[in-house]
Amino acid sequence: MRRHRIALVLLAATLLIGGCAEAAPEHVGSPNVSYTEPPLPAAAAPAPETSAAPPAPEKDCGDPTASLRPFPDSDTPMPTVDAIRARGRLVVGLDTGSNLMSFRAPATGAVEGFDVDVAREISRDLFGDPDRLDYRILTSANREKALQESMVDIVAKTMTITCDRKERVAFSSEYFEAQQRVLVVKGSTIRSAADLGGKRVCVVRGTTSLTRLQKVAPTAEILTVPMWSDCLVVLQQRQVDAVSTDDTILAGLASQDPYLEIVGDSMGAEPYGIGITKANEDLVRFVNRTLERIRGDGTWTRMYDQWLSVLGPSPAPPSAVYQD
Ligand code: GLU
Numbered sequence: 001m002r003r004h005r006i007a008l009v010l011l012a013a014t015l016l017i018g019g020c021a022e023a024a025p026e027h028v029g030s031p032n033v034s035y036t037e038p039p040l041p042a043a044a045a046p047a048p049e050t051s052a053a054p055p056a057p058e059k060d061c062g063d064p065t066a067s068l069r070p071f072p073d074s075d076t077p078m079p080t081v082d083a084i085r086a087r088g089r090l091v092v093g094l095d096t097g098s099n100l101m102s103f104r105a106p107a108t109g110a111v112e113g114f115d116v117d118v119a120r121e122i123s124r125d126l127f128g129d130p131d132r133l134d135y136r137i138l139t140s141a142n143r144e145k146a147l148q149e150s151m152v153d154i155v156a157k158t159m160t161i162t163c164d165r166k167e168r169v170a171f172s173s174e175y176f177e178a179q180q181r182v183l184v185v186k187g188s189t190i191r192s193a194a195d196l197g198g199k200r201v202c203v204v205r206g207t208t209s210l211t212r213l214q215k216v217a218p219t220a221e222i223l224t225v226p227m228w229s230d231c232l233v234v235l236q237q238r239q240v241d242a243v244s245t246d247d248t249i250l251a252g253l254a255s256q257d258p259y260l261e262i263v264g265d266s267m268g269a270e271p272y273g274i275g276i277t278k279a280n281e282d283l284v285r286f287v288n289r290t291l292e293r294i295r296g297d298g299t300w301t302r303m304y305d306q307w308l309s310v311l312g313p314s315p316a317p318p319s320a321v322y323q324d
Contacts, residue, residue: 041230044230046221047203047210058163058164063321064166065161065273065318067284068284068322070292076282078282084283089132089134090133091134091153091154092119092152093135093136093275094116094119094156095157098158098228099252100114100252101157101252103252111135113307117307118274118291118294121293122274125289125290139226140205141207143157144168147276147278148168148169154283155275159274162208170277170280171284172287174273174318174320176271176318177271177315178249179247180266180267180270181193181247181266181267182263183250183253183261183263185238185260190241190263196244197220200220200221201243201244202222202225202235202240202243203223203225204224208270223240228253229253232257235253244267248308292320295319304317
């Protein structure tokens with residue numbers, strides 16, 4: 001009887017110890033906790049040194065947003081436009097990771113956004129149907145090459161009109177004016193571009209965001225990546241302290257993470273144009289007619305209200321400037 005009681009006590013003790021052992025945290029392997037940094041996105045790299053050489057002087061072409069006037073009538077021959085109509089599809093270069101501007105809607109997989117809607121309006125005027133679009137996914141750095149090699153008819157990808165770019169590609173009139181700003185984790189000590197000195201900042205290669213950042217914050221430690229969605233990941237993983245680019249793109253990143261916020265005033269204006277192969281002047285004039293239509297018939301404001309109202313109440317669409 002006594003032996004039986006001892007056995008029961010032992011059994012209870014074993015269960016108790018076993019239970020405790022299970023609840024206690026355990027170190028597997030070494031008791032020294034070690035932590036490895038997550039890998040950087042493929043092809044991430046520090047920005048090339050700029051301090052070694054004096055910055056290249058900015059090209060001057062007058063008002064870079066000046067474009068070609070739409071044809072007064074539809075009788076003028078339009079060889080590029082005719083070829084696109086004969087093909088039956090408009091080939092558009094864009095991104096599918098820039099929420100609000102051009103991105104895959106998670107629920108449907110459809111490519112949507114403000115830039116996509118501009119392309120749909122061009123398709124509407126070409127074919128009487130907004131959906132005759134074929135997409136080619138581009139990185140920011142590939143936009144000019146895609147036009148120069150005629151891989152696409154148009155680029156609708158948050159593309160800033162600059163004098164430098166106009167030496168290689170043509171642009172429509174301005175269809176949106178973005179502002180370069182800074183995205184940080186909420187509560188960051190970075191409150192504006194003035195705080196970026198010595199901080200790690202993510203930008204995409206081949207962009208005006210990179211060149212402006214190098215000017216505004218020459219001592220920032222810049223990490224360059226292929227796409228803006230890569231910047232979101234490295235900010236979330238705390239591998240950088242900030243991201244700097246157009247407010248349109250930053251608002252799209254912030255819409256995917258409630259812990260992020262846009263801070264500071266504009267670092268400068270980014271006038272967007274539809275990129276077009278330089279030789280295809282008739283297509284530039286055709287696209288400019290579509291842009292005139294959507295500025296005037298309320299379509300532009302509807303598009304702004306649908307996609308970009310996070311940036312504030314709808315401004316008036318930028319007015320067209322023509323060089324001829
Ligand atoms: N607007 C800037 C540019 O054209 C950045 C936009 C982007 O990378 O898509 O370089």
